[in-house]
Amino acid sequence: MATVKLMTDAEAEAIPAVKAVFDDIRATRKSDFINNFWRALAFDPALLKRTWEGLKAVMATPGTIDPMVREMIYVAVSTANACQYCVHSHTAQAKARGMTEAQHAELLAIVALAAQTNHLVTAMQVPVDPEFQV
Amino acid sequence: MATVKLMTDAEAEAIPAVKAVFDDIRATRKSDFINNFWRALAFDPALLKRTWEGLKAVMATPGTIDPMVREMIYVAVSTANACQYCVHSHTAQAKARGMTEAQHAELLAIVALAAQTNHLVTAMQVPVDPEFQV
Amino acid sequence: MATVKLMTDAEAEAIPAVKAVFDDIRATRKSDFINNFWRALAFDPALLKRTWEGLKAVMATPGTIDPMVREMIYVAVSTANACQYCVHSHTAQAKARGMTEAQHAELLAIVALAAQTNHLVTAMQVPVDPEFQV
Amino acid sequence: MATVKLMTDAEAEAIPAVKAVFDDIRATRKSDFINNFWRALAFDPALLKRTWEGLKAVMATPGTIDPMVREMIYVAVSTANACQYCVHSHTAQAKARGMTEAQHAELLAIVALAAQTNHLVTAMQVPVDPEFQV
Amino acid sequence: MATVKLMTDAEAEAIPAVKAVFDDIRATRKSDFINNFWRALAFDPALLKRTWEGLKAVMATPGTIDPMVREMIYVAVSTANACQYCVHSHTAQAKARGMTEAQHAELLAIVALAAQTNHLVTAMQVPVDPEFQV
Amino acid sequence: MATVKLMTDAEAEAIPAVKAVFDDIRATRKSDFINNFWRALAFDPALLKRTWEGLKAVMATPGTIDPMVREMIYVAVSTANACQYCVHSHTAQAKARGMTEAQHAELLAIVALAAQTNHLVTAMQVPVDPEFQV
Numbered sequence: 001m002a003t004v005k006l007m008t009d010a011e012a013e014a015i016p017a018v019k020a021v022f023d024d025i026r027a028t029r030k031s032d033f034i035n036n037f038w039r040a041l042a043f044d045p046a047l048l049k050r051t052w053e054g055l056k057a058v059m060a061t062p063g064t065i066d067p068m069v070r071e072m073i074y075v076a077v078s079t080a081n082a083c084q085y086c087v088h089s090h091t092a093q094a095k096a097r098g099m100t101e102a103q104h105a106e107l108l109a110i111v112a113l114a115a116q117t118n119h120l121v122t123a124m125q126v127p128v129d130p131e132f133q134v
Numbered sequence: 135m136a137t138v139k140l141m142t143d144a145e146a147e148a149i150p151a152v153k154a155v156f157d158d159i160r161a162t163r164k165s166d167f168i169n170n171f172w173r174a175l176a177f178d179p180a181l182l183k184r185t186w187e188g189l190k191a192v193m194a195t196p197g198t199i200d201p202m203v204r205e206m207i208y209v210a211v212s213t214a215n216a217c218q219y220c221v222h223s224h225t226a227q228a229k230a231r232g233m234t235e236a237q238h239a240e241l242l243a244i245v246a247l248a249a250q251t252n253h254l255v256t257a258m259q260v261p262v263d264p265e266f267q268v
Numbered sequence: 269m270a271t272v273k274l275m276t277d278a279e280a281e282a283i284p285a286v287k288a289v290f291d292d293i294r295a296t297r298k299s300d301f302i303n304n305f306w307r308a309l310a311f312d313p314a315l316l317k318r319t320w321e322g323l324k325a326v327m328a329t330p331g332t333i334d335p336m337v338r339e340m341i342y343v344a345v346s347t348a349n350a351c352q353y354c355v356h357s358h359t360a361q362a363k364a365r366g367m368t369e370a371q372h373a374e375l376l377a378i379v380a381l382a383a384q385t386n387h388l389v390t391a392m393q394v395p396v397d398p399e400f401q402v
Numbered sequence: 403m404a405t406v407k408l409m410t411d412a413e414a415e416a417i418p419a420v421k422a423v424f425d426d427i428r429a430t431r432k433s434d435f436i437n438n439f440w441r442a443l444a445f446d447p448a449l450l451k452r453t454w455e456g457l458k459a460v461m462a463t464p465g466t467i468d469p470m471v472r473e474m475i476y477v478a479v480s481t482a483n484a485c486q487y488c489v490h491s492h493t494a495q496a497k498a499r500g501m502t503e504a505q506h507a508e509l510l511a512i513v514a515l516a517a518q519t520n521h522l523v524t525a526m527q528v529p530v531d532p533e534f535q536v
Numbered sequence: 537m538a539t540v541k542l543m544t545d546a547e548a549e550a551i552p553a554v555k556a557v558f559d560d561i562r563a564t565r566k567s568d569f570i571n572n573f574w575r576a577l578a579f580d581p582a583l584l585k586r587t588w589e590g591l592k593a594v595m596a597t598p599g600t601i602d603p604m605v606r607e608m609i610y611v612a613v614s615t616a617n618a619c620q621y622c623v624h625s626h627t628a629q630a631k632a633r634g635m636t637e638a639q640h641a642e643l644l645a646i647v648a649l650a651a652q653t654n655h656l657v658t659a660m661q662v663p664v665d666p667e668f669q670v
Numbered sequence: 671m672a673t674v675k676l677m678t679d680a681e682a683e684a685i686p687a688v689k690a691v692f693d694d695i696r697a698t699r700k701s702d703f704i705n706n707f708w709r710a711l712a713f714d715p716a717l718l719k720r721t722w723e724g725l726k727a728v729m730a731t732p733g734t735i736d737p738m739v740r741e742m743i744y745v746a747v748s749t750a751n752a753c754q755y756c757v758h759s760h761t762a763q764a765k766a767r768g769m770t771e772a773q774h775a776e777l778l779a780i781v782a783l784a785a786q787t788n789h790l791v792t793a794m795q796v797p798v799d800p801e802f803q804v
Contacts, residue, residue, distance in 0.1 A: 002259045003627040004640070005804060033265060037251070040258045044641030050727065051254065051648075057720060058247045064236045069203055070244050076207045077248035077655075079391040080214030082484040082618040085255045086248065087393055088266040091405040102198045104406070105446030108391050110204050112453075113192045114211035114220070116384040117171070119479075120185065121219045123347040123376050124174045125355055127135045131167060132222040134675060137359040137536060138372070178373030184459060185380075191452060211387075213659040216350040216752040221661055225673040238674070239714030242659050246721075250652040253747075257615040257644050259623055268407060269529045271761040272774070273670060301533060305519070308526045312775030318593060319522065319782075325586065326515045332504045337471055338512050341478045345516035345789075348482030350752040353523045354516070356534040371466045378472050381460045382479035382488070385439070388453065389487045392442045395403045399435060400490040402541060481793040484618040489795055493539040506540070507580030510793050514587075518786040521613075525749040525778050527757055538795045569801060573787070576794045587790065594783045600772045605739055606780050609746045613784035616750030621791045622784065624802040639734045646740055649728045650747035650756070653707070656721065657755045660710045663671045667703060668758040 007042035009034070017045035021052050028060050035089060068097035076111050141176035143168070151179035155186050162194050169223060202231035210245050275310035277302070285313035289320050296328050303357060336365035344379050409444035411436070419447035423454050430462050437491060470499035478513050543578035545570070553581035557588050564596050571625060604633035612647050677712035679704075687715035691722050698730050705759060738767035746781050 012018045021042075022034055041048040059070055071094035078086035091104075099107070146152045155176075156168055175182040193204055205228035212220035225238075233241070280286045289310075290302055309316040327338055339362035346354035359372075367375070414420045423444075424436055443450040461472055473496035480488035493506075501509075548554045557578075558570055577584040595606055607630035614622035631640070682688045691712075692704055711718040729740055741764035748756035761774075769777070 001261045001798075001803060003624060003804060004258050006260075035263045035265070036260045037255060040260045041254065043637060044644075047641050047645055050645075050724070051251070054720070054724065055247060055251070058240075058243045063240050064234065065206075065240045065244070069206075070240075072199075072203075073207060073210045073241065073244045074248045075391065076210040077214050077245050078252055079387050080211050081249060081252040081256075082390055083252035083255055084390070084393060085260045085262050086252050087391060088262045088405060090248075091391075092266045100198065101445060105449050106192075106197050106199045106204075107207065108388055108446075109192045109449055109452075110199070110207045111211050111391055112384040112388045113189060114208045114224075115215060115387040116380040117185070117189070118212055118215040118217035118220050119347050119383040120175065120376055120380045121171060121217050122215075122350055122352070123343065123355060123359075123379055124138050125136045125352060126140075126170045126174045126219045128219050128222045128671075129169045131169070132226045133671060134673060135535060137356060139536060177369060178376075181373050181377055184377075184456070188452070188456065209659065213655050216658055218658070218661060221659060222673060225659075235713060239717050242656055242714075243717055243720075245659055246652040246656045249655040250648040253615050253651040254644055254648045256618055256620070257611065257623060257627075257647055259620060267403060268405060269664075269669060270527045271670060271758060272526050274529075303531045303533070304528045305523060308528045309522065311771060312778075315775050315779055318590070318779075319519070322586070322590065323515060323519070326508075326511045331508050332502065333474075333508045333512070337474075338508075340467075340471075341475055341509065341512045342516045344475045344478040345482050345513050346520055348479045349517060349520040349524075351520035351523050353528045353530050354520050356530045358516075360534045368466065374460075374465050374467045374472075375475065377460045378467070378475045379479050381457060382476045382492075383483060385453070385457070386480055386483040386485035386488050388443065389439060389485055390483075392406050393404045394408075394438045394442045394487045396487050396490045397437045399437070400494045401537060402539060477793065481789050484792055486792070486795060489793060490539060493793075503579060507583050510580075510790055511583055511586075513793055514786040514790045517789040518782040521749050521785040522778055522782045524752055524754070525745065525757060525761075525781055527754060537797045540794050542796075571799045571801070572796045573791060576796045577790065587787070591783060591787070594776075594779045599776050600770065601742075601776045601780070605742075606776075608735075608739075609743055609777065609780045610784045612743045612746040613750045613781050614788055616747050617785060617788040617792075619788035619791055621796045621798050622788050624798045626784075628802045636734065642728075642733050642735045642740075643743065645728045646735070646743045647747050649725060650744045650760075651751060653721070653725070654748055654751040654753035654756050656711065657707060657753050658751075660674050661672045662706045662710045662755045663676075664755050664758045665705045667705070668762045 002036075002040050004040050004043045006036055006039040008039070012039075012042060015042075015045060018042045018048060021045070021048050024056075025052060028056060037085065037089065068094055068099055071097055072099065072103075072107050075107065076114075079111050080115065136170075136174050138174050138177045140170055140173040142173070146173075146176060149176075149179060152176045152182060155179070155182050158190075159186060162190060171219065171223065202228055202233055205231055206233065206237075206241050209241065210248075213245050214249065270304075270308050272308050272311045274304055274307040276307070280307075280310060283310075283313060286310045286316060289313070289316050292324075293320060296324060305353065305357065336362055336367055339365055340367065340371075340375050343375065344382075347379050348383065404438075404442055406442050406445045408438055408441040410441075414441075414444060417444075417447060420444045420450060423447070423450050426458075427454060430458060439487065439491065470496055470501055473499055474501065474505075474509050477509065478516075481513050482517065538572075538576050540576050540579045542572055542575040544575070548575075548578060551578075551581060554578045554584060557581070557584050560592075561588060564592060573621065573625065604630055604635055607633055608635065608639075608643050611643065612650075615647050616651065672706075672710050674710050674713045676706055676709040678709075682709075682712060685712075685715060688712045688718060691715070691718050694726075695722060698726060707755065707759065738764055738769055741767055742769065742773075742777050745777065746784075749781050750785065 074090040208224040476492040744760040
């Protein structure tokens, strides 16, 4: 179904550059599970490595935004970009990091409200208030 | 510049249905400032009222997500939907609710990362892992 | 401001392939006004001609959808695609074809509602009901 | 497949806030069929109620735009936002309200043409003509 | 699964306007295969014909951009517009025209990078440098 | 106009982490010009550095896709994502790398055609042909 082949663990074992990333994903996440996104990206070890390192730097490094909130923001963007896989995977991760049903519902309400006013604003071409300028 | 006229305070005073909403915006926000979005929507008092009440229910009602985080999620969706006015107004509101420069930078990093992987996933058509299904 | 030069009437006069399209736009619309979109496309006469003929076939030919409604649908798509110029030009055309303020407000309400439920559906990944299948 | 559970009729019966909305949907639409969108939203009765009331106000209330045309506009926005479920459900509703095959084809032609010129305009960054300003 | 019926070869044989387009697709592509896009569009012979002629003019006519590169650009746009079918069909065509795995990976890297910086730019509302103006 | 301050050269001189990136941009591009995107990102030196290194790896490293073609693909994605700044900056870069007017017109034609068929496919929900599956 994908436009590239998904790499199995057996195949990954044979390609050191892929094995190294898979090992790091497993160590970082403290889980044996490698999801399909990484198995797809593995067709190009350099792209796999760059993408994983970028994601690790943003999502798996202590920062100023709570890890669960980071996943909720990820879901928000993925929804607006209509990425089905990303909605599934990051909703699962937000839940794994503690998102309750009430928070999930509130996230959906904010995303839907933003979409609604985004479209109203664009349809009316509202000029930016000087008060909002830096 | 807009496709509808922006309503001035003088004009709003003369239309009870608009005045009522403007008054409620001012009371709810504890500020005299009415931004252009509401002045544009005011060309249709019913649409103005429904939109404001929807927004108030989601953004100005105590809930399970922190008010500053709600604005950050709003910025994320508005960015993905390419709504310039919304990016300006909700970034300003997130800052007003305490978003620091470090949090702003982290928000941008998450939004940009999500966009990057959203596009990778779509270009590779990665199938959803059974593990992510409810 | 554009990424291509906008062609003036004087320049268009000197290029028969452009002049022919500009003449046809004026004759079809019964107006001397050539809007910037066509002046921009004119940098490539073949692209100008193909685009104008495609638009004329869909928008300026009698069909089963009312001309004002066609413009409203155009505004809806242009809003969702965040095309500022297109929102301006097709809102102007819808008004020129009789769209009232009440209809404009109703159009905005439908567009905004659709955006809202589009995002809810995507965020929840709702499966299509068998009842909706052809 | 969804990121939330779809509520069955049996489960809805046991939650008065959900049952009330499902009853109103059935009464308003004069049909026993509750489509999956509402069954998904039902995981949060307040979000379900607000969304249904918003939709009823825009889509199921007499106004200035024909009910079939409203559904066609809904399809247009849903297409541009790449919402598969919404395209299915609102195409079905447009057909149920009388959209013929010829009208469907014409709708698709307008949506596709708008997308085409939206992208041309954005790629050329055409400045808005003063004639289009309100 | 589609919102229109897919036309079989037997049905196409009976409608001269559809048969003529199917014949031309086969002759132009030197292949007997008619993909589902054309079978879907065939429900409206005029839309089918206009769409095919537009596509043939852009994609199957000698020009200044290499045919494989044209397909790669097509994949890029289809990815950003979240069109699953289009990603599948044009990735297949790019491969058929010689796109290697290394080029595919590089294409994905560019698309993902562009999406990333597109979102950063929009979130920061960066003003266009005068140096970039025509 | 931006939601962050644009950093001047004088300010950048005083922040080693920013100065290092600006120096590398100038050295890599063999030009003294630093465009606004980098001046905006400079508000967060770590984000600036990560973004520049990502871009350099994809756009300024020898690979299998011609540098001018890379910029054309960038323009295609930026157009579909409605990023005005990105359309301006990458169109300028494509021209700087040799894109002719004829190639520019052909690029626009492909982008517009893709958008048109993307929307047709989504509106018809065409199922993927088994022939396109990997």
